[in-house]
Amino acid sequence: MAERALTRKKGLGSYYTDPRVVDFLVEWGMGVSPGLVMDPSCGDGRFPEAAARRGASRIIGCDLDPDALESSARTLCDAEMPSKLLDSDFFLLDPNRIGPVDLVVGNPPFIRYQQFSGKSRARALGSALRVGARLTNLSASWAPFLLHSLQFLRPGGALAMVVPAELAQTGYGVTTLRALCANFSRIRLVTFRRNWFADAQQEIFFLLAEGRGGSCVAAQLTPLDRIDELSQLVLRKRMDGIYHLSLDGDPTLGLAFLDSFTRDLWAELKSRPQALTLEALGGVINGYVSGANTFFHCTREEAVKRRSYGGGLLKLEPSEMQRIPVILPTSTEEELRDHFDAADRAIRAGDFSAANQIANRVILEDQLGLSVADLGILQQAHATLLDRRMARARSNAS
Numbered sequence: 001m002a003e004r005a006l007t008r009k010k011g012l013g014s015y016y017t018d019p020r021v022v023d024f025l026v027e028w029g030m031g032v033s034p035g036l037v038m039d040p041s042c043g044d045g046r047f048p049e050a051a052a053r054r055g056a057s058r059i060i061g062c063d064l065d066p067d068a069l070e071s072s073a074r075t076l077c078d079a080e081m082p083s084k085l086l087d088s089d090f091f092l093l094d095p096n097r098i099g100p101v102d103l104v105v106g107n108p109p110f111i112r113y114q115q116f117s118g119k120s121r122a123r124a125l126g127s128a129l130r131v132g133a134r135l136t137n138l139s140a141s142w143a144p145f146l147l148h149s150l151q152f153l154r155p156g157g158a159l160a161m162v163v164p165a166e167l168a169q170t171g172y173g174v175t176t177l178r179a180l181c182a183n184f185s186r187i188r189l190v191t192f193r194r195n196w197f198a199d200a201q202q203e204i205f206f207l208l209a210e211g212r213g214g215s216c217v218a219a220q221l222t223p224l225d226r227i228d229e230l231s232q233l234v235l236r237k238r239m240d241g242i243y244h245l246s247l248d249g250d251p252t253l254g255l256a257f258l259d260s261f262t263r264d265l266w267a268e269l270k271s272r273p274q275a276l277t278l279e280a281l282g283g284v285i286n287g288y289v290s291g292a293n294t295f296f297h298c299t300r301e302e303a304v305k306r307r308s309y310g311g312g313l314l315k316l317e318p319s320e321m322q323r324i325p326v327i328l329p330t331s332t333e334e335e336l337r338d339h340f341d342a343a344d345r346a347i348r349a350g351d352f353s354a355a356n357q358i359a360n361r362v363i364l365e366d367q368l369g370l371s372v373a374d375l376g377i378l379q380q381a382h383a384t385l386l387d388r389r390m391a392r393a394r395s396n397a398s
């Protein structure tokens with residue numbers, strides 16, 4: 001893609017949605033709250049068109065890109081559906097003048113805070129505050145977009161949206177999730193082992209929120225392996241494999257994929273007096289970004305082992321670095337130097353597993369006194385999370 005077009009695409013967050021995902025979200029949404037459907041960032045009109053096909057009574061679409069709106073108009077004209085298309089910044093729309101609608105469905109723009117600025121951001125953060133979320137200036141556009149969207153719904157209405165996994169991985173994401181839980185009687189997040197937006201390197205959830213006006217204490221997370229499992233979910237045949245995402249404390253998405261035994265062990269380890277955070281030892285000034293190209297210093301395989309954006313890209317904000325758990329050593333300086341030297345030799349020889357074993361023995365066994373069984377549980381948890389990331393990185397590459 002030409003550079004100018006790519007910059008424009010990024011600036012508008014224009015990553016269009018796979019038709020299978022569009023169908024799933026519209027089918028689910030119209031199943032729980034049929035009638036007047038709104039897509040607040042409708043792009044080429046694929047969500048409105050799917051809603052028209054499934055018998056929506058009326059459609060409202062909004063987008064600030066005139067080219068996108070033109071394609072929406074053509075799509076809806078072909079579908080012969082009564083519709084209103086609004087050429088506007090969504091944050092300028094007043095819910096009291098447009099609403100109430102039965103269903104809001106779509107894929108909000110993912111514009112990072114560096115590009116999301118000025119009056120539009122000020123309006124967006126003001127709207128989020130109206131539904132109880134104090135978002136910081138570091139918030140990307142999708143977060144206030146969801147919170148502005150819900151204000152257009154009638155009591156009992158539903159919201160079905162593509163959202164980045166940052167909803168459960170970052171501070172502002174969890175603030176948004178808390179506000180969603182305070183405004184809907186049920187929140188479900190569907191997650192996949194594959195990547196849906198390879199060119200955006202973004203892990204996503206499908207957000208299914210129903211019962212506007214109600215509230216719930218936690219979001220339910222359903223991991224799926226295959227696309228055809230989505231239709232089973234719509235038919236409500238498959239309700240197993242659901243985890244509850246805690247809204248207290250730090251974001252804990254990884255823990256949601258582990259069993260309760262492992263989660264308890266992790267909580268116990270973190271509560272030990274020897275377990276500190278990086279922040280307790282000093283200030284964190286820089287974050288960390290790495291990825292799968294020659295500019296970055298680690299390989300794709302290494303990068304996906306840590307928190308990834310969905311592919312080989314790793315990103316740790318300073319606030320996330322601050323919370324990384326560390327165990328203070330009790331060994332003598334000399335012993336420590338020997339361990340470091342041995343681990344360093346292993347890493348330089350490319351033997352990461354040998355270096356890992358040294359660290360496990362010194363930190364987890366000798367220092368924290370973990371049993372072989374507990375060590376096995378932690379290693380299994382690491383393998384489970386690594387497998388999820390590798391699966392996403394593979395689907396990115398394919």
Ligand SMILES: C[S@@+](CC[C@H](N)C(=O)[O-])C[C@H]1O[C@@H](n2cnc3c(N)ncnc32)[C@H](O)[C@@H]1O
Pocket residue numbers: 012013014015016017039040041042043044045046047062063064065068088089090091106107108109110120
């Ligand atoms: C992720 S795309 C989604 C397009 C389409 N709904 C889909 O899923 O295929 C985001 C869309 O949001 C539009 N957009 C960006 N900022 C907006 C804003 N403040 N108000 C309304 N639309 C906006 C972009 O022009 C783009 O069409």
